[in-house]
Amino acid sequence: MDVTRFIPLAIALLAAPLLFGIINRTKAFFAGRRGSPLLQLYFDIAKLMRKGVTYSNTTTWVFRAGPVLVLSATIVAVAFVPMGGIPAISPFPGDILLFAYLLAMTRFMTIIAALDTGSSFEGMGASREAFFSALAEPALLLGVSTLVYVSGQTSLSGIFASVNPAVWGNYGPALALVAIALGAVLLVECSRIPIDDPNTHLELTMIHEVMILDNSGPDLGIIEYASSLKLWAFGSLIVGLAVPVRSGILIVDCATFLVGMLVLAVLVGTIESTMGRLRLTNVPRLISGAIASAVLAWALILR
Amino acid sequence: MQNNLISELIPVLLIVTNLLLLGSSRMRACITLVAAQGIVLGLIPVLLEGQQFSVTAWFLAIVSITLKGIIFPMLLVRTLRETGTRKEVEPFVGFTLSLLIGVGFVIFSMWIASRMSLPAQTPIAALMTRAGLATLLIGLFVIVSRRKALNQVLGYIVMENGIFAFGAALVADMPTLVELGVLLDAFVAVFIMSIAAHQISREFDHIDVDQLNTLKG
C-alpha cells in the first residue's frame, strides 16, 4: 500500500479545523478586529471533549447516535476525496456517487437527530436545511457530471487526476462555470453566508446552527469537527478543479493544493464579509443560478 | 474568429449576462447588465478581424461600445429617475422560474442551431450563433414577462444584441453600412422608446405596462 495514498486523508483530518480559523480571521480583518487565533477550533473541540454531556428527556437513542454517525460518515466520505492529483486511499469507479450520498446521509442524520428533540426551532431548521440541500443537489451532481464527461472517469481520484492545464485550455469557460456552481453548493451545504449566518444567535434566523442547539459536550465537539471536515471535502472539490497543477512531484502538488485551500478559505471569508444574508425566499434564486451555471457548462461542453 | 479562449468567452459572457438579467430584481442591476452585454459584443468586430488592424473594425467597436455601454444606460437611468418609478423589477413570471426558462431557452437554441445548416466557419462562430439565438429568445421573454415599460425596452436591446451576435457569427463581413444601420436603429429605437415612456409616465403617472390594457377587442 502506497504511503502517499494516506496523505489526503491525514492532512484532511488534521487541517480541517484550520479552515474555520482562517475564515474567521478574514472576517475579523474586514471588520477591523484582530479576531480569534487560527487554531481556535482545535481549542474549542478539545474543551468540548473534556466537558460532560447533557441529554434532554425528550430525546431517544437517535439523538445520541446522531453525532457519531455523522462523524463516521463524514470521515469515510473525506477518505474518497483526492488532494488534487494525489489519489485517495482506495478509489473505485463510481465512488463519486458514494461520496455524494455519504454526505447526504450526514445531512439525514443531522435532520432526524434535530427532529428527535421535539423542539420547534430545530424542526424549523431541519425543514429549511432539507429544502435548500434538495435544491443544491442537482447543482452538485450536474457540476460533477460535467467533470465525469470531460475526464471520462467516474472515480473522484481519477477525475481530478486528469484535470490538467490542457483540459482547462480546451474547456476553460465550462470548467469555470462548474467551479462557480460548486462554489454555490459549498455555500449552501456548509451553511455560510449568504445562505445561513453561522454567527447568528437568533434561533429564528438559523438553519444549521439551530439543528445542533441541543447537543453538548463531546457530541457538540464531534459535530463541529464533522462540519469542518465537510467544508474541507467541498473545498477540495473546488480547489482540485481550479488549481490544475499536476506536476507529479508530491511536495509541489501538496503545497499548491494547500495554498489553494487557503485562498479558498480567504475567499469564503471575503464573501461572508461583503455579502449580506439573502432573504430565505430568495435563496432558491441563488441555487437556480448555480443549476443554470452547471447546465450552461454542460451545454458548452456538448456544444 | 481567432484567439480561442478569449473569443470563446464572448458567447459565454453573453449567455451569463442574460441569465443574470433574468434573475435580477433591481432595475439598476438590469441596466448595468445590459450595458455590460453591449460592451462585450462591441468587441466582436475587433476579434473578428484577428491579427490584422482594421480601421472600420475598430471604428465600429468604439461606436457600439459607446452607444451600448454609455449612452443607452444613461438614457435609461435618466428615464428611470425622471419617471420616478420604483427601482424594483416587477415581473409576471417569478425570478427563479425565469432563470430556469432562460436555461431552457439556451438548451433549445443549442439544439435547434445544430439542426439548421448554418454556415458557421469555426467552432467559435458556431457557439456564437447559438448564443445569439438564445439571447434573442431571452430578450423576447423579457419583453413578454416584465411589467415595466423600461424593462421591455431592455428586453428589446437584448434582442438586438442577440441579433448582432447571430449576424456577426454568420456573415463574416457584413457590409459596414448595414452594420451601422443596425446600431443606428437600436439607438433611435431606444431613444424613441424612452421618449414614449416619458410621455406615458407623464400621462399615466406610472410605466406599468400591465395597466395599459384599456384598448381591448
Next chain:
Amino acid sequence: MGTGWELWVLLTASVAASVASLLLRTPRQILRLVSVGGAAWSLLAILISLQVFICGPVSTAFSWLRVDSLSAYQLVVLALVYGASSIFANGYFLHEESHGKFGLHAARRFAALWFGSAAAMSLVLLSNNLGLMWVGIEATTLLTGFLITIHSTPLSLEAMWKYLLVCSVGVAFAFVGTLLVGASAQKIGLESNEMLMWTSLSTAAPLLNPGLMKLAFIFLIVGYGTKAGLAPMHSWLPDAHSQAPAPVSALFSGAMLNTALYCIMRYLPLVEGATGYQGWGMQLLLIFGLISIMVAAGFIIFQHDGKRLLAYHSVEHMGIIALGLGLGPIGAFAALWHTLNHALCKSLSFFAIGRLGQAYGSHSLDRIAGAARRVPLWGMAFLFSIIILIGVAPFAIFMSEFAILRAAISQASYVALGIFLLGTGVVFISALKHALDSGYGKEVAEPSPVRTSGLDYAVVGVGLAMLLALGVWMPGPMRDILEGAARIIGGAR
C-alpha cells in the same frame, strides 16, 4: 435609362419638406404645406412610375436604389393614398384647429413626421438593397409611431407603446431573416457588396441553400408580417388605427401595410427559386393569409368602434392579398390589383369615419347612427365605402376578390377557397349590418356641423368613381403593368 436623379429628388424632397414644416409659423401654413407638398410629391412619384412603366427599370446609387415595375406599381399606390390623405388632412386638421385642438406644436410635429414617413416608405420601395429596405421599414415604424399620438391622450399613448414594441420586435425578426439571406448569399460566394442586392440574389436564387432560405423566409414572414398586419401578429393594428387621426390611419392602411407586404413580395421569388419552385413559400403565405381572414372575420362581428372595424377590415384584406400571393401567378396578379383597390377604398372609409368622428365627437358606430341622413356627404361615403369594401359587385374589390377566387380554383386549392368564402361571407354580413345601421339607423346623437369644401366632394367623388371604373374596366396598359409586376413576384427579373 437616365441617371436616376429623380429617385434622389423624391427622397430629398420629402426630407426637405419635413424640415421646412418645422420652420413655418402657423398651423394653417403648415397644413397648406402638407396638402400642397403631399400632392406634389405624389405627382412626382406617379411620374417616376410612369417613366418606369414606359422605359423600364431605373436605378442609381450603384444599384442601391432601383425601381422596376413592381416597385413602380406600389409607388403609384403609395402616391395615390398619400396624395389623397395629404389633401384630406388639410380639411381634417383645419376643423380641429378652428376648435382649438390643433396647436402649432402639434402641427409641426404632424407635418415633420408626415413627410418623414413618406421618405421612409419610398425608401423601402426604392431600395434594391434588402438591408436598406429593412432600414426603411424600421424608420417607418419609428416615425409613424409618433404620428399616432398627435393628441397625447392616454389611449393614444397606450396604442403607440403597443405599436412601437410589437412592430420593433417584428422588425427585429425581419432583420434576422435578412441576415440569414445574406448568409446564404455569402455561402455561394457573392461579393460582400452584392450580398443583399435583390437583383443579384434574384439571378442567383436557384443556387441558394434551400434550408437556410426556408428558415429565413419564416423569420421574414413573421417579421414583415407583423408590420403588414397579418394575424396572429396583428395585435397592434386595431389600437393604432383607432387612436390615430384619420389621415394617419388612412396612411397606415393604404400605404404602410402595403409597403410591408411588398417586402415579403420581394423575398418570395428568392425563396421559390431556392426551393425549386415547389410553392413552399407560397404555401406559408397562404396559411398566414387564411388565418388573417378568419381572425379578422371573427373580430368584425363584435365591433362597435368604426375605426377598429376598418382596422380589422385591413387585417382581412391583407390576408386576402397574402392569400392571392400564395395562389400562383394568377393569384399574384389578383393580389396586386387588390392592393390598389383596397388602398383606395380603405382610405376613403377612413376619411369618412374621421370626419364623422369630428361631427359626432366619437367613432362609435352606435353614436353615428343615421349619419347618411344628417351628414350626407361623409355618411354616404362611409356607407358606400364599406359596401364596396365587403365586395359588392360591380365595384373593384368584388372584381379583385373574384379574381382570387379564380386563382384558387385554377390551383385546385379548394380548402383555401372554402375558408376564403366563409371568411368573406361572415365579414359581408356583419359589416353590412354595421354599415346600414350607421348609415340609416335610428339616430342617437346630434352631429355638430362640419365644413365640407368642394375639395372634399372632389376627393369622395373621384374615389368612388375610380373604384367603380376599376371594377368594370381594366385598361390594357394597366393589365400589362400588373402582369409585369406579377411576373417579378413569380421569379422574373
